[in-house]
Amino acid sequence: MNFRQNRRLVILTEGRLDLFSAKTAVSLIRYCKEDVVALIDRVNAGKDTESIIGIGKGIPILSTVEDSLCLHPNALLIGIAPPGGMLPDEWRKHIIDALKNGLHIISGLHCHLSDDQEFLRLANERHVKIWDVRKFSEDIPLGTGKARNTRALRILTVGSDCNIGKMVTSIEIARAARMRGIHACFVATGQTGIMIDGSGIAVDHVVSDFISGAAEKLVLDRAQHQLLSIEGQGAIVHPAYSGVTIGLLHGSAPQGLILCHQPGRKTLRHFSDFPVLPLSYLIDLYEKLAQPVFPCKVLGISLNCFGMTDYDALQEIQRIEQETKLPATDPVKFGVNKFMNSIQPLLP
Amino acid sequence: MNFRQNRRLVILTEGRLDLFSAKTAVSLIRYCKEDVVALIDRVNAGKDTESIIGIGKGIPILSTVEDSLCLHPNALLIGIAPPGGMLPDEWRKHIIDALKNGLHIISGLHCHLSDDQEFLRLANERHVKIWDVRKFSEDIPLGTGKARNTRALRILTVGSDCNIGKMVTSIEIARAARMRGIHACFVATGQTGIMIDGSGIAVDHVVSDFISGAAEKLVLDRAQHQLLSIEGQGAIVHPAYSGVTIGLLHGSAPQGLILCHQPGRKTLRHFSDFPVLPLSYLIDLYEKLAQPVFPCKVLGISLNCFGMTDYDALQEIQRIEQETKLPATDPVKFGVNKFMNSIQPLLP
Numbered sequence: 149m150n151f152r153q154n155r156r157l158v159i160l161t162e163g164r165l166d167l168f169s170a171k172t173a174v175s176l177i178r179y180c181k182e183d184v185v186a187l188i189d190r191v192n193a194g195k196d197t198e199s200i201i202g203i204g205k206g207i208p209i210l211s212t213v214e215d216s217l218c219l220h221p222n223a224l225l226i227g228i229a230p231p232g233g234m235l236p237d238e239w240r241k242h243i244i245d246a247l248k249n250g251l252h253i254i255s256g257l258h259c260h261l262s263d264d265q266e267f268l269r270l271a272n273e274r275h276v277k278i279w280d281v282r283k284f285s286e287d288i289p290l291g292t293g294k295a296r297n298t299r300a301l302r303i304l305t306v307g308s309d310c311n312i313g314k315m316v317t318s319i320e321i322a323r324a325a326r327m328r329g330i331h332a333c334f335v336a337t338g339q340t341g342i343m344i345d346g347s348g349i350a351v352d353h354v355v356s357d358f359i360s361g362a363a364e365k366l367v368l369d370r371a372q373h374q375l376l377s378i379e380g381q382g383a384i385v386h387p388a389y390s391g392v393t394i395g396l397l398h399g400s401a402p403q404g405l406i407l408c409h410q411p412g413r414k415t416l417r418h419f420s421d422f423p424v425l426p427l428s429y430l431i432d433l434y435e436k437l438a439q440p441v442f443p444c445k446v447l448g449i450s451l452n453c454f455g456m457t458d459y460d461a462l463q464e465i466q467r468i469e470q471e472t473k474l475p476a477t478d479p480v481k482f483g484v485n486k487f488m489n490s491i492q493p494l495l496p
Numbered sequence: 497m498n499f500r501q502n503r504r505l506v507i508l509t510e511g512r513l514d515l516f517s518a519k520t521a522v523s524l525i526r527y528c529k530e531d532v533v534a535l536i537d538r539v540n541a542g543k544d545t546e547s548i549i550g551i552g553k554g555i556p557i558l559s560t561v562e563d564s565l566c567l568h569p570n571a572l573l574i575g576i577a578p579p580g581g582m583l584p585d586e587w588r589k590h591i592i593d594a595l596k597n598g599l600h601i602i603s604g605l606h607c608h609l610s611d612d613q614e615f616l617r618l619a620n621e622r623h624v625k626i627w628d629v630r631k632f633s634e635d636i637p638l639g640t641g642k643a644r645n646t647r648a649l650r651i652l653t654v655g656s657d658c659n660i661g662k663m664v665t666s667i668e669i670a671r672a673a674r675m676r677g678i679h680a681c682f683v684a685t686g687q688t689g690i691m692i693d694g695s696g697i698a699v700d701h702v703v704s705d706f707i708s709g710a711a712e713k714l715v716l717d718r719a720q721h722q723l724l725s726i727e728g729q730g731a732i733v734h735p736a737y738s739g740v741t742i743g744l745l746h747g748s749a750p751q752g753l754i755l756c757h758q759p760g761r762k763t764l765r766h767f768s769d770f771p772v773l774p775l776s777y778l779i780d781l782y783e784k785l786a787q788p789v790f791p792c793k794v795l796g797i798s799l800n801c802f803g804m805t806d807y808d809a810l811q812e813i814q815r816i817e818q819e820t821k822l823p824a825t826d827p828v829k830f831g832v833n834k835f836m837n838s839i840q841p842l843l844p
Contacts, residue, residue: 293767353704357740358738385741385746387747390742390745391740392739394732395739419640437733437738440777
């Protein structure tokens with residue numbers, strides 16, 4: 149099975165179908181709706197997907213994998229990323245049902261489902277695959293700095309926090325570029341991005357000596373493109389994830405950064421003792437960290453205005469543009485044309 | 497076997513006994529000379545250790561583990577850290593000899609010797625242990641930022657490059673502090689430091705999401721001390737290792753930094769396309785990255801003046817002090833009293 153082509157996915161969300169818990173499911177529905185045949189969720193079964201998360205019109209919500217068989221699915225995708233990445237016991241039954249019915253399994257959990265002896269035996273019996281998105285099949289090399297010598301324009305998203313819109317912004321930039329006839333590629337670095345694109349490396353899962361090496365490999369393997377729109381991770385001042393952020397920055401050697409931010413978020417998500425830093429401080433820090441390795445500037449501010457009216461969002465965008473003297477937009481509400489106007493002149 | 501107490505070590509250096517290749521061996525001889533009964537090195541056998549590396553007077557260099565048995569060793573320590581961390585084939589014979597003669601094995605290589613079936617079988621037969629220093633026995637948690645709430649004064653070494661004196665500086669600060677009656681502890685974060693101290697976590701070997709969590713755990717587990725002298729890793733602008741550096745910074749939440757540097761080093765070791773940055777740029781960057789999480793200042797500059805005359809070293813120290821307005825010293829040549837004068841007033 150090619151994990152991007154001819155997919156007919158059922159997505160497990162099991163009672164956690166909301167915009168915060170089911171980030172993976174929501175993103176798959178947003179960017180690969182044609183691949184999604186049903187959601188599996190006992191709590192919400194019978195409801196309409198769109199009525200709960202605002203997108204996914206017409207995708208049915210069912211109680212069990214068995215209920216979905218009439219829709220001819222070929223893979224079960226785990227659509228929730230619980231903190232810590234472990235597999236809740238109640239999900240085992242769904243996975244076993246899927247395997248017994250000849251469905252592949254796609255999972256981004258930290259624990260590898262392909263290491264589970266029962267799952268593995270069933271998968272072998274039915275000749276299906278278990279794709280642990282965070283497990284890599286190839287050796288990851290040490291970083292060398294070589295990415296800075298590739299001809300492609302490399303644009304990396306960075307953030308004032310985690311879970312703030314970096315993946316969405318990077319996907320939207322790649323799509324907008326292709327619409328303009330640019331040979332552009334989204335470079336996935338986290339499990340949801342990899343599921344959407346069908347390729348990538350989960351950089352948060354490599355051994356820490358090899359973070360920048362993984363980012364560099366992603367760039368070198370895609371160097372024939374004109375534009376690489378690279379998904380960022382974490383935030384540069386963060387009590388847990390700053391190592392992944394800086395490894396991505398130095399390994400992918402971008403010439404341009406898009407800084408992602410959510411208006412009104414005062415403290416880091418899950419870390420309420422840590423304030424979100426002023427944008428000017430972050431811009432200075434990201435540029436100073438990148439600059440000695442390669443010329444690099446923040447080119448725009450991507451604002452996640454989820455929950456705001458369009459009017460309020462536009463006001464906020466204007467305020468941020470005045471504050472930072474950089475183009476700002478909400479990619480979901482208003483697209484990324486403003487960023488493209490800054491990116492296009494830099495293309496090779 | 498306790499890996500710190502009652503050690504009688506033979507150290508394998510096998511033709512690579514010099515100050516650059518045999519960092520682990522040299523450091524063990526410098527800080528645990530009383531534990532070292534012999535070196536194993538066919539090329540240098542019969543010579544005096546001191547004549548080659550300037551320290552280790554009286555430690556014999558022998559050809560084989562068997563030759564050392566009359567000195568009653570109880571462990572073979574791999575004293576070389578080859579790039580990539582893999583085990584050269586020619587070393588296997590020495591390890592097998594050691595195991596057959598009932599010696600424990602201590603290794604800091606990336607590849608785990610305890611996963612080798614032949615080594616494991618021999619170790620089990622002779623009831624000895626294989627200690628892979630980079631393998632951790634406990635779960636590493638995600639970082640939370642809690643280290644900043646510990647009462648201990650936390651001093652972290654950072655650097656303008658790798659392999660520049662961070663471990664030595666941190667050990668010397670802990671020793672000098674204990675000499676002054678301070679309840680101080682060296683916190684090891686790399687394989688050589690762990691071998692010297694007998695405890696620690698090799699932060700370059702954890703999964704990248706957990707770098708700061710590992711550093712935080714090291715601090716919380718030692719929080720009863722007055723002073724934690726924490727071994728730094730890598731450098732903040734480095735094509736391979738910056739992720740480990742920043743994870744350590746945010747996870748250990750130091751109030752003070754000692755910046756390690758080598759006069760005359762113009763480009764990064766093994767990365768000749770990357771210049772070593774000006775100290776003022778590095779001081780600004782390290783402080784700006786740390787500051788939002790906890791109040792933190794660079795307190796001094798540790799200079800590695802290896803190969804310089806004392807006179808030239810003193811000139812260089814004076815020059816750096818004028819440039820940075822911070823106390824500077826070479827810890828090996830002149831001790832760390834200058835740093836202690838800045839550190840002591842900050843103690844709880």
